[in-house]
Amino acid sequence: MSFPTLAVGETVIVRASFPPGHTRAPHYVRGRRGVVAGIAGQYPNPEELAYGRSGKPELPLYRVRFHQRDLWDDYRGSADDTVVVEVYANWLERSSEGRP
Amino acid sequence: MSGTHHHAGEHPPHQPDIEEHPFSTYQVMAEAVGELLVEKQIISRDELRRTIETIESKSPAAGAKLVARAWTDAAFKARLLADVNAAAAELGIDAGPVPIRAVENTPSVHNVIVCTLCSCYPRMLIGLPPPWYKSRAYRSRCVREPRAVLSEFGTTVPDGVEVRVHDSTADLRYMVLPMRPKDTDGFDTDALARLVTRDVLIGVSVISDFS
Numbered sequence: 428m429s430f431p432t433l434a435v436g437e438t439v440i441v442r443a444s445f446p447p448g449h450t451r452a453p454h455y456v457r458g459r460r461g462v463v464a465g466i467a468g469q470y471p472n473p474e475e476l477a478y479g480r481s482g483k484p485e486l487p488l489y490r491v492r493f494h495q496r497d498l499w500d501d502y503r504g505s506a507d508d509t510v511v512v513e514v515y516a517n518w519l520e521r522s523s524e525g526r527p
Numbered sequence: 528m529s530g531t532h533h534h535a536g537e538h539p540p541h542q543p544d545i546e547e548h549p550f551s552t553y554q555v556m557a558e559a560v561g562e563l564l565v566e567k568q569i570i571s572r573d574e575l576r577r578t579i580e581t582i583e584s585k586s587p588a589a590g591a592k593l594v595a596r597a598w599t600d601a602a603f604k605a606r607l608l609a610d611v612n613a614a615a616a617e618l619g620i621d622a623g624p625v626p627i628r629a630v631e632n633t634p635s636v637h638n639v640i641v642c643t644l645c646s647c648y649p650r651m652l653i654g655l656p657p658p659w660y661k662s663r664a665y666r667s668r669c670v671r672e673p674r675a676v677l678s679e680f681g682t683t684v685p686d687g688v689e690v691r692v693h694d695s696t697a698d699l700r701y702m703v704l705p706m707r708p709k710d711t712d713g714f715d716t717d718a719l720a721r722l723v724t725r726d727v728l729i730g731v732s733v734i735s736d737f738s
Contacts (some may be wrong), residue, residue, distance in 0.1 A: 451644060451697045452695050452696070453643050453644060453694065453696055455643075455670065467626075467697075467698065467699055468626070470697065470698040473697070488697055488698055490699075491644045492691075495651075495673075498670075499671060502672075503672065503674070503675075504672070504673070504690065505674075505686050505687070505688070505689060505690065506690055507688075507689040507691045508673065508674075508691070508692075509689060509690075509691050509692070510670050510691075510692040510693075510694055511691060511692070511693050511694065512694045512696055513694070513695065513696045513697035513698065513699055514696070514697075515697065523716075
């Protein structure tokens with residue numbers, strides 16, 4: 428499994444993928460662009476753990492900040508409002524673009 | 528009570544027994560797993576009982592103590608923001624093995640905690656979550672229309688302040704470090720801790736100023 432090693436401040440896109448089975452990547456951020464807000468460490472892969480396997484190798488876990496208006500077209504509230512979601516590295520791709 | 532009088536025997540006083548509702552699938556599964564672990568002598572009934580008792584004895588008071596100390600000790604606050612579990616241990620509080628992160632409210636950011644996927648909550652630090660925290664309504668609306676949810680809790684966040692929702696989707700848990708209310712200079716840490724409630728630690732409420 429290959430995935431980028433990301434730094435705080437980098438722009439990322441959550442993969443727009445909908446595989447069957449257990450994941451911890453909420454649907455509402457898939458395909459959406461955000462910024463790495465924090466690096467939470469390495470944790471067993473929940474997609475393996477859920478089926479009784481070891482979860483090894485562990486995956487880097489990032490805290491990714493999304494602007495609400497990038498998640499919901501009709502978001503009512505401040506343009507500054509955000510959601511910070513924990514996303515495992517296997518769901519993230521580096522994005523060369525800025526915010527859409 | 529006048530107006531609601533019933534003749535004895537018509538509606539006997541009756542509090543429903545919990546057994547009157549059928550157990551859910553998950554309650555039955557949890558009971559079955561518990562019975563099996565005991566039967567196979569992996570844990571004893573007393574260990575099972577004691578663990579449940581420990582979990583249910585946790586309360587928001589521990590989180591409140593951390594907040595009060597952070598308000599009065601800048602070095603402790605820095606350590607709390609770096610590592611809640613280690614900072615809690617300094618005060619003799621066992622926050623458990625799951626890493627907890629403190630998110631700080633400021634004049635420009637208001638933080639609120641949710642778990643959209645299930646009901647992750649810093650139980651070892653602030654006790655069991657309120658039922659609404661586990662409801663689908665809170666979990667879905669908190670990321671979709673957080674300002675509307677906050678207003679239903681009586682909390683108005685001004686337009687110039689960012690509402691920052693933390694979705695605990697994975698391996699971290701969160702607590703909000705609220706702003707210290709104005710005009711509390713004379714308060715000792717016990718008095719300050721009494722201001723910090725469960726809902727403030729979740730971020731659906733804020734502490735009013737005293738002025």
